[in-house]
Amino acid sequence: MAENKSRAELKQAKKKTKKKAGSTKSLFKKVIIAFLILGIIGMLVGGITFFALVKDAPPIDEALLKDPVSSKLLDKDGNKFAEIGVEKRTHVQYQEIPKLMENAILAVEDIRFYDHYGVDLRRLVGAVIANFQEGFGAEGASTLTQQVVKLSFLTPDKTVERKVQEQWLAIQLEQKYTKEQIFEMYANKIYLSSIPSYGQVYGVASAAEAYYGKKLNELEIHEAAMIAGMPQSPNRYNPFDHPEDAEKRRNIVITLMAKHGFITEAEAEAAKAVPVASTLVQTQKDPQPYDAFIDQVLKEVIELGDIDVSTAGLEIHTTLDPAAQTYVEQALNTNDIIEYPNEEFQAGVALINTQTGEIQAIGGGRNSTVARGFNYATAINRQPGSTIKPVIDYGPAIEHLQWSTYHQIVDEPYTYSEGQPIKNHDNKFKGQMSIRQALADSRNIPALKTFQEVGSERAGEFASTLGIRVGDVFESHSIGGFNGVSPLELAGAFSAFGNQGIYNKPHAVTKVVFMDGSEVVLKPKPVTAMKESTAFMVTDIMRSVVTSGTGRSANISGLPVVGKTGTTNFPADVKKKYNIKNGGVNDIWFAGYTPLYTAAIWTGYDTPEKGYILSPDEKAIAKQLFKEIIQKVSEGKETGEFVKPNSVVQVAVEKGSNPPKLPSEFTPDDLIVKEYFIKGTEPKEVSEKYRKLDVPSELIAAYDEETNQVTLRWKYPDDQREGILFDVQYSVDEGPFELLETVGELGLIVQNPIPEAIYRFRVIAYREADPENRSDPADIEIQIPALSLEDELDLIPGEDDEEVEPDPEESEENEGETGDGNGNDGSGGNGNGGSGNNGNN
Missing domain, CATH: 2.60.40.10 (Immunoglobulins)
Incomplete structure (x- = not known):
């Protein structure tokens, strides 16, 4: 009986197992069907999405592929003043491109160029792996074909839509043109930065000429690799401007060339051993009008991304004031307005709108013989001297410590925290004074004391908000002992004081319109850099600089002008090496503004070998330039006045009282000064120093x-x-x-x-x-x-x-x-x- 029961149970178990197996097969079939359905749906959705994204893609225009379209530059009134791209290019056919150059480009940009159909899925995965294994930038994700499409038809914005359109157009381009034709397009289109002695560089043939003074077929391995590596970030890898970054990038290209068998390991090592700057040359082209301003325009447009300005057919709206630019260039390049001591004397001028930050004119230097040569208004990295005191000392003190313009500070023998003595420019001490007087007379010791009370962190933050690159802040920053500032940066910082504390980054471009009608607005967003009270009080202190202080010769009758002077001295070892006479200085600055215009001027020499500023006339040129330029551009314009905010009160104070006290009715008139206080901090106590006199x-x-x-x-x-x-x-x-x-x-x-x-x-x-x-x-x-x-x-x-004889000279009144x-x-x-x-x- 037990045995029979066991068999019955066994049969029952087998039935259950069969039923379970059938159920599992049914579930698997359902999953497969579900995945197939989802796949079909996904393909349909993906296809619909793809076609939705590419439906607005521009057509393949052969003219745009072969013939570059110049970009137009418009001034502030919408009038064209320059055209970029109309100059002759050095165009090469595919058969003229040496294999060394082609291999260098393929190694770093698209090693499977001749194997894909415009979009390389394997390369997308390979690029990710390469970037991890060999460092960021070893390989890009776009094929050469995609890059040609991007340079020819599309805007630089990095969106999914644009990327899909790029891939779609790349496939179409591959169907219409041969690989050799596409490579030729790429080799002639790529932007390869710009150099002062040559201008903008486009295409590998122009690069060979501009950087090495050679024909394309004369390039060596390290030179071809240098050019091939630049398109990823042309300005960053410019060997003139950034030799270290350029050499690192070049060596990556050389490594990839060896990896893919284009050169041997020995050739690679030999090429890497050549310093990047060893074979660079300086060639020259004729300069063009407004080249300093155009240089700034191109910098701002290039920041948008990979844009070939000379072929992109852009409409670039700028802030240029042609009349102001012409006058600035006349002031720098002739002796009609300013009498210069010699040809080596240099100057940089930045003129901007105080209220908007729009660059009206740029004076890039004197006597330039090259196209868009070194720009002394935007590219110098000089110590600002005392012009920095409102930015890093007194501005932060008023902002954070609520100092008044009367705040008293003692000008006395003093040292830095580490014990090194600090001196004033005249080696004298004037005792107790207001910060107004301290800034007007450009006293160094009160500036350092102010900086110490503010603290380096708050001083640095205040300056950085105004666009001044300070890095790690030290006590020497208080008197401008740091590198570096350009006139354009200084003008931007000063303009915020004249604009109620609102900082607008100086800019030359307001918007860029692309050929497809899309546009990018480039106006920087305004930044509240300080309180209105701080801006007004610093402004009023700087008014004393031009009315009674070191900047009197920059004052302009009938205009509300304020400003600050700055001077930097040579280190002792430099003075000794170049036998610099006492009184000889390195840099002279003046920065100032009205409610309408702000200008910053630098004057000096490139190096001590070329000269140094010594005579009073030379030391006055920065102030003269400021005065002449501001006076000229303000003609016929309603300048307005600096408006006192409600948060500030003007109070009569008895001079010398500390803390400040109100004058009594007996305080002498010449000992009563009117100063500004943040509302609520003004003095209440009346001085008794000059009370009514006692009766004899x-x-x-x-x-x-x-x-x-x-x-x-x-x-x-x-x-x-x-x-x-x-x-x-x-x-x-x-x-x-x-x-x-x-x-x-x-x-x-x-x-x-x-x-x-x-x-x-x-x-x-x-x-x-x-x-x-x-x-x-x-x-x-x-x-x-x-x-x-x-x-x-x-x-x-x-x-x-x-008898006493009368004096014959005695008057009748004394008779x-x-x-x-x-x-x-x-x-x-x-x-x-x-x-x-x-x-x-």
């Missing part, structure tokens, strides 16, 4: 019969005597008071008073520096006794008395005066009173 005390009048004179004496507190004078007045027989004499002593002798007259004497104290602040009077009365007969007879002239025989003045001609001599007490 213990006034006595004593008559001496023997000498017939009255002696007046009084007292005054010793601690208040400094600078005090006393008016002594008299009245005879109740007549009006008249001034007898003004003395600085505490007494007076009145000689020969009128007998029997009643004299009233009055003594009033006042401060010599402030005659209006007078004490109440101290009065005393005395009656002069009658003279005896003997005394009266002594007054009658006798025959023994010697009534006589002497007393002792060299003292006698009584007045009308007999109403006598003058006296100072007492000796």
Whole structure:
């Protein structure tokens, strides 16, 4: 029975197993069907999405592939002033491109170029792996065909739509043209940066000429690799500007050439050993008008991405003011406006709109003989000297510490935190002063003290927000002891003070319109860099620089001009090496602004070998340039005024009070200054330093019969005597008071008073520096006794008395005066009173 049951159970188990197996097969079939359905749906959705993305792709235009379309540059009013791309190019046919050059390009850009159909799926995966294994940039994801499409038809924006369109057009391009034709297009289209001596470089043949002065077939391995590696980031890998980055990139290309068998390992090592700059040359082309401004335009457009400006057919809207640019170039390149000392003297000028940051004109340098040569307005990296003090010292102090324009600081012997002495430009110390005076006189010690109170972190942040590259901030930054600043950067920083604290990055391009009608707006977004109160108060302090400080010669009558001077000195070892005379300096700056325009000027020499600034006339050129340019561009324009915000109050302060105090009614007028305070921080306490003067005390009048004179004496507190004078007045027989004499002593002798007259004497104290602040009077009365007969007879002239001849030069007004025989003045001609001599007490 048990055995039968076991068999039954076994049969039942087998039935269940079969049923389970059938169920599993059914589930698997359902999963497969589901995946097939999802796949079909995915393909349909993908196809629909793909065609939706490519439906707006531009057509393949043969003219755009073969003939470059120049880009037009428009000024601020929409008028064309330049065209980029109309110059002759060095075009090469495919058969003229040496295999070395072709192999270098293929190794780094598209090793499977001759194997794919425009889009290389294997290369997409390979690029990711290569970037991990050999470093970022070893291989790109786009094929050469895709790059030709991107350079010819598409905008640089990196979107999924554009990437899909790029791949779609690349497939079409491969169907229409041979591989050799496409390679030829690429080799002639690529942008390869620009160099001052040549201009913009397009295509491998032009690059061979511009960088090495060679024909394409004369290039060596390291040179071909250098050119092949540049298209990924042309400006970053420019060997003139960034030799270290360029050499790293070149060596990556050489490594890839060896990896793919185009050169041997030995050839690769030999090529890597050649310094990147060893065979570079400088060739020249003729310069064109406005080249310094165009140079800035191209920099800004290139930042958009991989754009070949000379072939992209762009419409570039710029901020150029042609009249201002012309005047700036005239001011730099002739002696009609400024008298320059020699041909080597250089200058850089940046003129921008204070309210918008739009670059109106750029003076890139003097006497340039090359197309878009070195730009002294945008490319220099010089120490800014004292022009940086508003940016890194006083601006942050007002912003973060709520200092007033009156804030007191002591100019005294001082050292940096590490103990090194700091000096002022005149090697003198002026004691306690306001930050207004400290900046106007460009005192270094108050600047360092201000920086120390602000702190390096806040000072650095404040400067960085204004576009100044400061890096790690040290105490030497407080007086401009750091590299580096360009006139354009400095102008941008200063303009924020004149624009209520709003910083607009200086820019030359407002928008770029592409051939397909799309456009990119390039106006930078405004940044609130500081409070309105800070901007206004720093501005007002800098007004003193041009009205009473170191920048007086930059002041312009009728315009609200402010600014700051700056000077940098040579290190001691440089002075010794080049035998630089005392007073010789390295750089002279001036930066300033009105509500409408901001300009920053640098002047100096390239190197000490070429010269240095020494004479007063040379030192004044930066200020003269600023004055002439701002005056010219402001003609006929409504400049406006700097508007005080409600957060700022102007308060009269007693000069020298610390902390600040309000003047009293007795404070001398010349010791009252008006300064600005952030509302709520203004002084409330009234100064008592110049209170109403005390009345002279213990006034006595004593008559001496023997000498017939009255002696007046009084007292005054010793601690208040400094600078005090006393008016002594008299009245005879109740007549009006008249001034007898003004003395600085505490007494007076009145000689020969009128007998029997009643004299009233009055003594009033006042401060010599402030005659209006007078004490109440101290009065005393005395009656002069009658003279005896003997005394009266002594007054009658006798025959023994010697006559005194009158002085023929004495004026008629003094005819009534006589002497007393002792060299003292006698009584007045009308007999109403006598003058006296100072007492000796």
